[in-house]
Amino acid sequence: MAILARANRRHFLRHPLQLLLAIVGVALGVAMVVSIDLAAESTHRAFALSMQALTGRYTHHITGGPAGLPESLFTRLRVVEGLRESAPAIEGYATANGGTLTLTLAGFDPFSERNLRSRFVKAAKGDEAVRLLTEPNTAMLSALTARRLGVHPGDGMEITVNGQPHQLIVVAYVEGNEAPDPALEGLVIADIATVQELLGRVGVLDRIDLILGDNPEQERHIRKLLPPGAELESAAGRNSATQNMTAAFELNLRAMSLLALLVGTFLIYNTMAFSVLQRRELLATLRILGATRGQLLREILLEAALLGLFGGLLGLAFGVLAAQGLLQMVTRTINDIYFVLTVTEFMLDPMILLRGLALGVAAAVIAALGPALEAAWATPLASRARSGVENTARRGLPWLAVGGILAMAIATGLLQADSPGLIPAIAGVFLLLLGYGLLTPMLLLGFAAFTVGLARLGNAWLVRLAVRGVAASVSRAGLAIAALTIAVAVSVGVGSMIESFRGTIAEWLDQILQADIYVATPSTAARFSPPLPDGLQQQLAKIEGVDRTGTGRRMVIPTSLGESELLALDPPYLDKPGFRFKHADGKALWLGFPTMEAVFVSEPYAQRHGLQVGDRVELASDSGLVALPVAGIFFDYRSDQGLIVMHRSLYDRYWKDGVNTSVGLYLQPGADGGAVKREVERVLAGGRQPLLVRSNREIRAASLETFERTFAITQVLRLLAVGVAFVGILSALMAFQYERRREIAVLRATGLTPMQAGWLVLLQTGFMGLTAGLLSIPLGLAVAVALVRVINLRSFGWTMDLMVSLPPLFTAVALAVVAALLAGLYPAYQVMRVEPSASLREE
């Protein structure tokens, strides 16, 4: 046994690059899986903690409409109804640090909190508590955020709320004397009076939290007391509704991690297989010297486990580093499209690390099992010949192909099924990739025969020699090409999806941005739009060059389908529809818009709630519940939660707030947009509230920038997949070329120059790259179709126009060829350098 171990150790010492490659291969595979898992998990936990920090142990809550709840309702519940276990809440957002840091402003009543979630009450000690209760602008700040901002208890800090600057006095940490808590990051807690004043919402509460027993009678009674627009819900419902918002996003992230797992396992398999393969002669010799099969097998598997362990540990380190970068991107995406997530603490879940390590070790052992069995069971002499293995492999190819076709057929079925489920769709994409991979060796043989024919015509003997060589060892080459094909195809598919999406969004922006200049309040989160000052529309309409004005009122209201975003529009022109409608004549619908006793809903909204044209939606308005039919479904990409649109005149009949959140200015033909915008800014400069004035071009650019940011993580993952595949192809090609050393030595001995030998190697790898590149195009397009038409539609409810342009396809082929050529450089250099006699002597 000792001799065995020593022999193997010597082997690795003599081939340090091999050792490095094997370890890096495992490390990369593990790193990829671990980093995505960690980022996804951290986001998930951050979300849960953010929710928990602000909710606590209440069982129910009452929420108001956009105008909030009158605080007198709370008095009524307490003093008349005797609901002692109740607490008021008001929440909003502020920015600090020059707008770079978003803070959650949570207003609470320490006296009421006593009954519900005392942890916040803990923080302030006697005189601090008194300051919080009696002095304006006093607050407690999360210790971690305070540290980040360099703020200490007693200090003042500048914050901006709804565009207005305020000086906040930090009297204590939210954690009190306890250890800083990542769950509280970004949290500012102040007395309810202070937060009402900061937000400019005196007299109003957002929520009343309650602890109620399991008593339907009591719930019914409370519901009767609620003003129009207010709702009583169970706390579990609220949390899970918010959690559901990101479910699709998280699932996509997990699918990416699964893909990483697939590519990572392939990589590990390749490196391990190569390291065993390279030692076949050595192992055969050991067998001849008396080592038993069991000993050999044990030795190789142990070695694989050790390699897996080292590589895995290294991979964990890489993974943790990469995950922190990913987390930033994921959080950014969630903030852009879902809600403000103030917790950004990175969380290291030991389970994920353990799983990653186990994956590394298991993949390494399983990958080594095949070659180890092959090496241990082959008769020592037969080990020298590759042809035996190759013959067996070739006989299996038709079966592989049949399996592949079958898998692809199932995949097509899954993807075309009517079920709205996302998981079957993702399974379909994976099956598609797998099936195509199984088919690849057959396709390779076909393509090789074709190329050989072509080379014969051109009398390119070196090409013929190279391609035949590849075809002859289809078991190795096929796997490498399949892996590269899948990686490149995923890259093509994801790239096409992003391109399609971007194109669709750009068109959509052109359609909805009909006004020339928009005025709105700066809002911190997409779901939170503060109102504009009164009379602004009239004031702006008088500006020279402005033809007409339109308004928008955006807010979140309770509906029979849960909290929904409502947009009330008053467009001044009706000749050009503001939306593109699904299966409907947009022009006719739009002409009827001002008098319509109905709403439009966006496609994601309809998809999410299974709505059809003609269905009714119940909205909680200021005048009670209103049931309105859906008159049309329009394409919309602003949120995957979807939104409801109604005309302003209909809105004003049921809602009494009379405020706007945006004003659009339509300019006279030939008016100077720049001059009007400057004039608008001059008019607004006198106001107390800073407002955003943007031309439609600026909004378009900003929206597309948000889009890019949203997909940044997808792009990164796509590159990662290609990167891992590249390392995989490198080791596969090295294995491939290693096996051909003797053949090339014979060729060298019979007159092939070193230069020609080098070319031969490069031709072979180049051919493999080209094959992978070409094969990846149909698969990539299929993946793109699946992503655009199925996965994204089911995840987010967005219909997109499939847009495919040629350059990315060429890039894909070029990428595959370049990756293969790069991977061939080292083997080429080796065959040029090595004396043929040396290679032959090793036999």
Place this chain on the structure above:
Amino acid sequence: MNFKFWLSGIIFTLTLISCSQQEQTGEGVAAELRAPDYAGFERAYAPKPFNFPADHGPHPDFRDEWWYVTGNLDGPDGRRFGFQITFFRHGMKRGNPDRPSNWAGQDANMAHFALTDVEGQKYTSFQRISRSAIGLAGAQAEPFKVWLDDWRMEAAAGGGFPWHFRASQDGIELDLEFDPRKPPVLNGNQGLSQKSAEPGNASYYYSITRMGAKGMLKLSGKEIPVNGLAWLDREWSTSMLADYQAGWDWFSLQLDDGTDLMYFRLRHKDGTDDPTSSGVLIAEDGHSTRLAHDEVSVAALGSWESPAGGRYPSGWRLTIKPTRRIIEVRPVLADQEFRHDARYWEGAVDVFDAATGKPNGRGYVELTGYAPGKVEKSGQ
């Protein structure tokens, strides 16, 4: 007579930090808030004229104030109950807050409600806290009303007596009407009750020592008609005890012959009595006689150990020298300790003639400064 406990209670409430080491009275914690001045609140230096019903209402120029009713009730079949109701007001800052939000009130409020079921040998207590904002809690003079959440005590429809009290929690509901049988008594020097040597360490203090109490008690789902006698204590101040004082023993006794006795003994930390200890004897016709500290002697007959720590005296022999009367006072139940943010013993007692051993009255006793400030909640 419960100011420190109330004050420390509200601070505990705000901090929820155990301050057991902070002196038994909680004065250490109180000092945190008080130092270095009295936050601009007025102090009680000299007697002032009392006006009713105005003085039934709040006195926001003083930091602390309470409405305190205790009493003994009889139900049918000889069932007997004791009750305690207290509404506290604590000014966090003097004056009008002058802020846009209606929540920016300056008063913190607390209420205590306890019931002693003598037959069931069970004492139950509740505590509530809130703030004087948006009508959640508060007090007003005309018509008289003091409330916290749905616990309230208020004047009758015309603005006078009987006062109506109602509170309920966790299946216990008490609904009573209080009708005075005697006029208010101004305690101390015309209502100025000195609590320690320093001028200003005093309160304005009046009592209605005998009120008829009649109404309904709901207990374990049963409605029990109850009838008995209650005692109202009203006190407002900004500062009372000095550092060297530990607490007090307070007796409010209603004797069968129509006489009422109030006596408080202020204890020093060294165990001696403070010379400002005093009392009052109210005859059946409402005529009152002051009792100086050397005119009453109090001797403890036994003691009781709180399960939460601390040893209280239990049972007393009181000698009232001017009338040469000797009485024995015994708790109807040993454990009548209020264990919430503040801790004190406040319980129903029986009074016996020391010579004959025959019962001749009932009352309430309050004992403070015997146990560490804060313990975990028990009644809730």
